[in-house]
Amino acid sequence: MQQPDFDTILRTAVRAAYRGGKILRRHFGNLHHVRKKGAIDLVSEADTSSEAAIIETIRSRHPDHAILAEESGASREEHATFQWIIDPLDGTTNFVHQIPVFAVSIGVSYRGELVVGVVLNPASGELFSAVYGEGAWRNGEPIHVSSTASIQDSLLATGFPYQARRMIDVVVPRFSRCLQAAQGIRRLGAAAIDLCYLACGRFDGFWEQNLKPWDTAAGTVIAREAGARITDFSNHPYTLASDQILVTNGRIHEDLLQLLNIEGI
Structure with a gap:
């Protein structure tokens, strides 16, 4: 891909993330209106206010x-x-x-290719960012995936889809196999x-099902530029239209593929 100058895009994304993050900090512990989009899928005034500020920032510079x-x-x-692919509050x-444990997540695609990612956790102050072909950073310092070479030494992460109660016979066997094989598994509740x-x-592998484009757009750019391998559970290239995602440091990818692929599910 012929690469244009993405520096301005990155600066806008960072500015937008901080504007959204400021709103989230103001609302944290001070919510008045929370409603359900689904049985366990929540949205609050923090989500909508953060999103409005992010979009306003983008529109002012890139209408x-x-x-x-x-x-x-x-x-x-x-x-x-x-x-621009935006989650104003991942981890509602x-x-x-x-x-x-929540984040503002902003990914940017150019001609269909994800090229910029920014994820801000306003509570911790950690800002993760990446640009196509230029690497990934945490608060301005370069980051890289782990070098862990075995599943038994790996700390994994996963998430449960909002439809988990209807998918229990699919989710639990995969979780069980990975739990028995790995050093441990964490479920933070925010895919970004x-x-x-x-x-x-910090993690060596991550998998989840039924995520939306705004859940993964920014994070996959950051992981990819840090050296991660990203596929679906069948080892096909991951796209924003995929309903499965597997991301690893590369060294444990084949082992995790085997654990996630269970005959009959």
């Missing part, structure tokens, strides 16, 4: 770019070469319960943070 946002959906700019359930923790070597 011709397309936007796909979790709460407001997709814009319809014709012939847009750039698309954590946020509502005052658990400080899972992906960034993998990118900086």
Whole structure:
């Protein structure tokens, strides 16, 4: 891919993330309106206010770019070469319960290729970012995936889909196999943070099902640029349309594929 200058895009994404993060910090522990989009899928005034500030920041600098946002959906700019993919609050359930594991997630695609990713945890102050072909960073310092070479020495992460109660016969066997094989498994409740923790070597592998594009767009750029391998459970290249994602440091990828692929499910 011929690479244009993405520096301006990155600066806008960082500015937008901090604007959204400031709103989230103001609402953290101070929510008044929480509603359900599904049985266990929550949305609050923090989500919508953060999203509005992020979109306003993007529109002020890149009015011709397309936007796909979790709460407001997709814009319809014709012939847009750039698309911004936004989750204004990844980890809403954590946020509502005052658990400080949540993030603003902003990914940007150019001609269909994800090229910029920014993930900010306003509670911890950690800012993860990446640009196509230039590497990934945590608060401005380069990051890389771990060098762990075996499943038994690996700390894994996963998430449970909102449809988990209907998919229990699929989710639990995979979780059980991985739990028996690995050093441990964590379930943080925010896929963007899972992906960034993998990118900086805290986790060695991550898998989940039924995520949306705004859950993974930014985090997969950051993980990829940090050296991660990213596929679906069948080892096909991951795309934002995939309903499965497997991300590892590369060294344990084949072993995790075997654990996740169970005959009959």
